[in-house]
Amino acid sequence: MGLLSRASPKVKIKNDVNVPSTHGLVVQMVNGTPVQLVSTTVSALKALQNSDVFSTVHRIASDVASAKFKTDNTYISAILNQPSNIIGRFSFWQALLFQLLLSGNAYATIKGMKLHQWRPTEVSSIKVLGDNEGMQYTITPLDGSKEFTVRENQMLHFRIAPDASYQYLIGRSPLESLAYEMTISDQSKKATLNSVKNQISPIGILTVPASQLNEEDLETARTAFEKMNSGENSGRLMLLTDDSKFSQLDVKADVFKALTENADYSAAQISKAFGIPVDMLGGGKSTESVHSNIDSVKGAYISDLNSYTYPILDEIKLKMECPDLKLDIKSALDVDDSIAINQTNSLMQAGIITQNQAQDLLKRSGALPMNLVPPEGGDTNAN
Structure with missing residues (x-):
């Protein structure tokens, strides 16, 4: 018999395996209980302080959330298009997409006709059961509610870029690829802003006859001059003695050039990491590419969003047995x-x-x- 005629052997997991709820978290066993350590990857909170990252994540999450699910199964359609009694459909899916983009994973339990989102930090344990029996999720609510477990058919676990290190069960965030770039961006911005602060502020040189002043007199003259020409007196007529001279320092052009180059670099790298056209960030010149046709940009963007819509659709199709499910992105955009x-x-x-x-x-x-x-x-x- 040929190789192709043989049945491929199934890989079985003999023992239960614990994996983290988010890529980058380390799982340790303490008295038989899995404990998650703090992630060493890019902080989501810190990343959102970068305007280009926030703009990218907000844009993708909002655009995907604006699309409606379509299926002939009215039961599934009702759940997906009204998943919560507390918040609206758009806010529910926008929040879930934010979590998915920032951590690479998002979790929502299926309970009756509703879905409930859980932070990755609330998913305290994910156990891969031996003999390919499935998965078990342990939920530890941050509000102090009782801990509970659910099986894989009760949990919608959305993931992007699954990592082989965790048997492709845990996703990875695009933020991980920006760790180096964001470090450069932060340091560059600090250096540039310090230069701007020191050069744009009303700093100048006051020249007075050195023969008439000692060190104490120089400080007194500077304090008196600053008092007369700052605060409420800023912009008023400046008076100097005929033997004194004041000159204002000019702002160097390379300071603004550095700001512009940094903005261009940041926007380009972030859009590349998230896989969308830089034009969609909407930040002016720094977020404009060579594209001139807005329709071609829109078309490319809709296609790029498949990286985020397909994982959502596939997970729901599998767990809720809805093979005809679609997400109408094109009509939404x-x-x-x-x-x-x-x-x-x-x-x-x-x-x-x-x-x-x-x-x-x-x-x-x-x-x-x-x-x-x-x-x-x-x-x-x-x-």
């Missing part, structure tokens, strides 16, 4: 219908569809009203 109109127009120009068929497509997509009045003498049948 094409708010002005420009993508639908341009694509339909391209099909018509290529002779693939007729004008009437094009109108019908645009009506079905919502770009045109269903009761659109046909042109005088035109065909009333859009089909």
